[in-house]
Amino acid sequence: MDFLLLLGQALVNGVVVGMLYLLMAVGFTLVFGVMRVVNFAHAEFYMLGAFGTYLLVTQWQVPFLASVLVTFALALCLGWVVEWLVLKPFRHDELNGMIATIGLAMILQNGALMIFGPDPQSMPAVVRGVTFVGDLVIPNSRLYVVMFSLAVLAALWVFLRHSRTGRSIRAVVEDLEVASAYGIRARLVYPLGFGIGVGLAAIAGGLMAPLFSVSPFIGTAPMLKAFIVVIVGGLGSIPGAALAGLLLGIAESFAGTFLSSSTAEILIFALVIAMLVVRPSGLLGRPD
Amino acid sequence: MKIRLLAAGLCLGLAATTSHAQQETLKIGALVTLSGAGAAWGQGMQHAAELAADDVNAEGGLEVGGKRYKVEVIPYDDKYQANEAVTVANRLVFEDKVKYIIGPVGSAPVLAIQPITEKNGVIVMTLGFTPKALGPDKPYTFRPNVTTAEVSQPQIDWVVATRGIKKVGALFPNDETGQAIARDLKEAYGKAGAELAATEFFERDRVDFVPLLTRIMARRVDAIELDGNSPATAGLLVKQARELGFDGAIIRTGGPATQDIINVAGKDAAEGLLVHTPIDPSLPSTAAYIEKYDKKYKRAMNGFSPSFYDATHLLFEAMRRAGTVEDTDRVRQELEKISGFKGALGEVSWTGKDRYGTDHQLDAPFYVAEVKDGKEVIRARCTSAGCK
Numbered sequence: 001m002d003f004l005l006l007l008g009q010a011l012v013n014g015v016v017v018g019m020l021y022l023l024m025a026v027g028f029t030l031v032f033g034v035m036r037v038v039n040f041a042h043a044e045f046y047m048l049g050a051f052g053t054y055l056l057v058t059q060w061q062v063p064f065l066a067s068v069l070v071t072f073a074l075a076l077c078l079g080w081v082v083e084w085l086v087l088k089p090f091r092h093d094e095l096n097g098m099i100a101t102i103g104l105a106m107i108l109q110n111g112a113l114m115i116f117g118p119d120p121q122s123m124p125a126v127v128r129g130v131t132f133v134g135d136l137v138i139p140n141s142r143l144y145v146v147m148f149s150l151a152v153l154a155a156l157w158v159f160l161r162h163s164r165t166g167r168s169i170r171a172v173v174e175d176l177e178v179a180s181a182y183g184i185r186a187r188l189v190y191p192l193g194f195g196i197g198v199g200l201a202a203i204a205g206g207l208m209a210p211l212f213s214v215s216p217f218i219g220t221a222p223m224l225k226a227f228i229v230v231i232v233g234g235l236g237s238i239p240g241a242a243l244a245g246l247l248l249g250i251a252e253s254f255a256g257t258f259l260s261s262s263t264a265e266i267l268i269f270a271l272v273i274a275m276l277v278v279r280p281s282g283l284l285g286r287p288d
Numbered sequence: 289m290k291i292r293l294l295a296a297g298l299c300l301g302l303a304a305t306t307s308h309a310q311q312e313t314l315k316i317g318a319l320v321t322l323s324g325a326g327a328a329w330g331q332g333m334q335h336a337a338e339l340a341a342d343d344v345n346a347e348g349g350l351e352v353g354g355k356r357y358k359v360e361v362i363p364y365d366d367k368y369q370a371n372e373a374v375t376v377a378n379r380l381v382f383e384d385k386v387k388y389i390i391g392p393v394g395s396a397p398v399l400a401i402q403p404i405t406e407k408n409g410v411i412v413m414t415l416g417f418t419p420k421a422l423g424p425d426k427p428y429t430f431r432p433n434v435t436t437a438e439v440s441q442p443q444i445d446w447v448v449a450t451r452g453i454k455k456v457g458a459l460f461p462n463d464e465t466g467q468a469i470a471r472d473l474k475e476a477y478g479k480a481g482a483e484l485a486a487t488e489f490f491e492r493d494r495v496d497f498v499p500l501l502t503r504i505m506a507r508r509v510d511a512i513e514l515d516g517n518s519p520a521t522a523g524l525l526v527k528q529a530r531e532l533g534f535d536g537a538i539i540r541t542g543g544p545a546t547q548d549i550i551n552v553a554g555k556d557a558a559e560g561l562l563v564h565t566p567i568d569p570s571l572p573s574t575a576a577y578i579e580k581y582d583k584k585y586k587r588a589m590n591g592f593s594p595s596f597y598d599a600t601h602l603l604f605e606a607m608r609r610a611g612t613v614e615d616t617d618r619v620r621q622e623l624e625k626i627s628g629f630k631g632a633l634g635e636v637s638w639t640g641k642d643r644y645g646t647d648h649q650l651d652a653p654f655y656v657a658e659v660k661d662g663k664e665v666i667r668a669r670c671t672s673a674g675c676k
Binding site: 006009010013017113118119120121122124125128130137139141142212213215216217218220221252253255256257258260261262264265 | 322323324325327328331462488489490491493494495496498499500502503506520523524528531532533548551552554556
């Protein structure tokens with residue numbers, strides 16, 4: 001293959017994967033930003049999102065996009081309930097909150113394992129074929145996901161910037177005490193923030209279900225990537241997550257295409273360690 | 289009158305309980321992968337053992353040395369990890385006190401548990417492909433399925449000759465199994481006149497192969513080899529390769545996975561896939577087993593399952609001939625002597641002395657099939673001597 005073509009293909013692959021990582025990371029960083037809780041169960045909401053969409057499409061023949069939206073709504077409600085029931089005592093207790101979410105993750109994963117079994121299920125493809133940009137190949141299924149994630153991110157941006165609820169979430173992220181002094185009710189903002197965060201994880205899961213398979217274990221690998229993106233981008237910063245997601249995707253793609261897969265993995269983690277040493281708050285995070 | 293009735297009732301009750309106690313339980317451990325990428329194989333093995341147990345239990349139990357035993361299969365998940373396998377093996381051998389294990393699935397797990405099982409005289413029927421699993425120093429380990437070492441040369445010779453393939457690319461998981469298979473395949477393709485030009489290793493859990501496939505396709509390979517990958521991973525590889533526009537041949541020289549590949553990649557992407565299959569569904573014994581499996585479990589079985597059904601029945605036969613279920617040394621010796629056994633696979637015997645130093649490898653026929661419209665169509669019949 002022509003070297004320039006290979007370079008271009010690696011870049012395209014990287015951007016596509018970067019968008020997938022971004023989608024996974026954005027919910028995670030939102031939850032951290034709002035509640036200062038590292039939600040280890042983020043992975044399992046991703047997995048539940050994938051299962052929800054899978055079931056709606058295959059059992060009840062709901063159109064794909066509608067399934068994703070319904071799954072988002074369900075995940076938001078589930079997240080709300082979970083935050084209120086399980087995480088409320090830990091709202092200002094980062095460490096124990098983290099541990100609680102680890103327990104939550106185990107319950108969700110093993111619950112899914114008991115209900116669905118360990119076999120990877122496969123969802124019928126939503127779109128088939130590939131799009132050619134010159135000589136570069138982009139599988140349509142991935143293009144679809146990228147476009148939809150851009151739409152979701154745009155919607156999130158509008159919500160946070162221009163809606164009242166969105167602005168109250170941002171106010172709480174910036175400074176809880178002052179926000180409360182202005183009458184913003186933390187009681188509502190916390191469950192809502194958590195619900196939206198895990199809802200975004202569920203959307204990511206639902207969108208990626210046709211790409212990869214659906215099983216109780218699919219959350220772990222993307223979770224690790226989301227973690228890296230959020231740490232490199234800065235905990236709580238959505239633009240930081242966007243930047244870091246793209247960087248990670250592109251770096252991984254180039255390293256995987258030109259070096260070997262193992263080298264790529266080492267490189268990614270070396271970059272994370274370097275970032276933590278040089279700039280611990282991440283690219284765009286707040287020094288804390 | 290009442291007291292007599294009561295006494296009679298008590299006696300009957302006691303008699304019932306003691307006669308229950310007469311029938312002992314023979315426990316067979318199923319140390320298999322039930323979660324993650326290798327689950328399809330593990331489930332096939334567990335169900336195979338269970339079906340064999342059902343067969344003898346339906347006749348009132350396994351009759352050995354004048355006693356009847358109810359056979360119970362105890363399954364545990366090793367998650368395809370060596371350390372999990374060791375934990376589970378300890379449990380099976382020391383807590384559940386089993387002397388017969390079906391499994392493990394993986395090469396790294398079987399090598400990890402052999403110190404425990406060989407030392408404690410536990411007979412192991414493993415799927416693990418590594419040649420190191422069998423040997424004169426491991427008298428209690430047997431392998432009922434053919435591996436890449438047995439099937440690759442005849443199949444690859446046939447595929448290269450009939451399809452005119454020159455350059456092959458392959459991806460393997462980065463562990464004992466993957467590396468062993470990579471070595472075997474490189475040698476086999478070389479001997480057949482082609483070249484395994486591009487090899488990529490990846491972590492077993494990976495789901496996104498696009499950069500690796502891009503790299504392989506950049507080397508202009510005629511074919512992609514899928515052997516060594518779990519069924520789910522193979523499906524993703526086929527799907528992503530076709531999505532990237534790869535239109536060369538895709539070959540899987542071992543490890544039955546066709547149903548899972550079709551499930552994940554879809555019928556269109558899987559069309560024309562050249563696969564190894566260890567079973568010929570047109571054989572009456574195999575067809576009967578497939579039906580039995582489908583009836584009880586209501587899902588398509590993995591191609592390795594009949595091997596382990598036969599393996600469990602071979603164990604039972606060896607126990608009958610040895611007249612004991614406790615003395616595994618005698619059972620093992622009888623097991624080795626069994627030849628021409630009629631099982632679900634057809635007629636099978638032990639072989640392998642040339643390659644492993646001991647005849648603990650089951651010799652069974654195998655086939656090269658092409659996937660057409662979601663079904664395997666057998667194109668060549670093979671033995672370790674060659675394919676036609």
